[in-house]
Amino acid sequence: MNALYDIIGVPFGYLMRLIYSLCNNYAVAIILFTVVTRILLFPVNYKTQKGAARMQLLNPKLEKLRKSFANNPQRLQEEQQKLYQQEGVNPMGSCLPAFIQMFLLFGVIDVIYKPITHILNISKNVIESAVDIAKGITGDKNLTMSNLRCELMTMENLRDNGEKYASLGENFLSKVSEFGEKFTLFGANLGKTPTFSPESGWTKEAIILVMIPFLAGLSQLLVSVYGQIHQKKTNPVTQPGGGCMTVMIYVLPLLSIWFAFQVPAGIGFYWIWSSVFSFIITFALNCYFTPERVKVINEQEKEKARIYAEKHPNKKTFMQKMLEQQAALEEQQKGSSSSGKSSGVSRSEQNKANRDKLKEARRRMAEKYGDSYEDDNDEED
Template sequence: MNFIINIIGVPLGFIMKLIYNWVGNYGIAIILFTLFTKILLFPVSYKQQKNAARQQLLAPKLKKLQEKYRNEPEKMQLEQSKLYQEENINPYSSCLTSFIPLILLWGVLAVVYKPMTYIMDYKKPVIEEAKAIVLMIDDDREAAEKLINKNSMREELILMGKLLQDGKAEEFQAIVKSGEVTVWDKDGNESVQKLAAIDESFVPAVTQFAETFKIGNTNLSETPNWKPMQNSTVFLFLIPILSGILQLCMTIYMQHMQKKRNPDMPNMGPMNAMLYFMPLFSVWIGFTVPAGVGFYWMCSSAFSFVQSFLLYSWFNEERVQKIGEIEREKAKKANRRPSMMQRLMEQQEEMLRQQQGGESPATLGGGPSNRVRYSDDDGTERKPSRSEIEEYNTSVIREARKRMAEKYGEEEVQEEPVKLTKKKKK
């Protein structure tokens, strides 16, 4: 997990560092970083909202298809696919984009957890030597070492916090000047090592950064506590609460707009619980990670709410109808190669047509295959053998593929013969 988070954190850390160096305050940098990502991803959000608005207007037609082909699921699927194709709508376009906020969250997690790496540009050898010095000057070395090892992701925040304790910065700097640090192995044996990576600029740089690692007087390296009185500031406690409230408002607003544009939309019952997952997740994440991550998530929720309001206002019914007309014309004029999904659906439709015409693939134990008569040498009718059924199934599927290949001017794909498996007896 740490590896994945760090990979995402590298590009986001570079962007965050540029913004931080410009404004000189980590809290303000988070706000601007969040705004930057929203602007960068706005075309994706715009397309997703347009697609969703068009699907809502398409709901009555889809409902008619469901009622018409209630007992023919394959036919219903084919007709729905045709409708989406005619309307130039991709029903799965929002699947990937829904994960983007969480991907960004993991990246921000890395940037907040490791400011020495991503903002101050310190390499691993420097941080390792800083860790050794902190353990040497700590009043309870063993407890400090256990704390760091147990919270490896928070290592840099822990080091920064201990370095800023009263009098520790001076001790730290004295050891750096001496050029040597005492270290202990797993058995408690001590030895002296030369300091080769860290220099005297480390302490002033970390101290200066710590002064800007705030929003107002709230330290963004601290983790909020669910007990209000145990937080250093009121805002530290409010960050997770406000984040959850903003997510809840956005969820309720989106539900209201969807119901308004599609009054026939059924009540989702148990699915409503899933809609409230993000508000609860926002509160939980806010109380389990440093305030910098929670503050980013809160800002992201606020910008997302504003963006949703603007997009819902823009994509009113009249504008969506006009967009639909344009997209339908595009679909008609498009003389492009069909997608793999469209070809598979057409092939399925061809096989369904053969089935309705008495040419369906055969199955064991009777069925449409019995329309093809098999007889012995004396003319006595018999059931087809297993090999005959497999051969017949293969020929029907091959014929359907051949027609698709001829239609699109491609070479026919040779598939392996259909093999049947017997059902296990219960």
């Protein structure tokens, strides 16, 4: 897992270092970092909401299919997939943004856990020496380079034992000390993990740190509730599983709060602004995708899909592959079903079926080697 953090964290580390060099404040750098990443993700968000808007046009047709095949779930699925193919809509299009968000989160976590590496750009050898010093002072056997929190723990130890790190090269002591003063939000160290049991009591720093997870959950709730309101406004027809979606609207913010209490406050601070900017972008795109504009876009996309299919007749679309897989699965199920039913036939019928299979095999062998084959119809049970 640490290797994954390292790989994804490198490009984000370069970006964060550049932003920090411009603003020279860690909290401001996180906000600007969020803005930049949201701008980079805007084409994906645009495509996702365009697909969602087009899906809303299909809802009347989908609802009609649900009523027509209410007692035949398998046929309903087939007809839905055919409709998606005809309209050129990918119902799985929303999975990509979710994957990218997860990918982005890994990078953010690594950058916040390792500010000495990514922002101060200090070499690995010097950091290893600093971690060894911190380990010797604290006696913590878990304080090693494999520990994701090792740099934050070393920075914390350096505050009280700065002289122990004076011999390290690359101006380690001065760089980390200066950065530690700017690694804050209103005086609260963003490298610390929020807790309801602060060691120094309920200081200003402890209160700010505890507020961050709740603000992260509240901002997530804002995005979720707005999404549900917009969904009901544009598609008042109740969809299957709506109750589960309502529950998730409130469960996800609670999970965000819980998780923000397990990681450094800087990550929760990032989530707050990520949700805020996500809300702004979603609201703006929803205003842009009016029903009239979506109808025009839908016709344009259908025409593009038709032209592409004509130019690439042998290239299968996502929905075509889904339909073929569904057909193959049905054939397999039919085969299993027929073999299961065969166990219920009489002995004579089973023997006849076996003889027919044997005759067919003999006939094919004879054809293969150019021999003649005469069917023996006088075999008895």
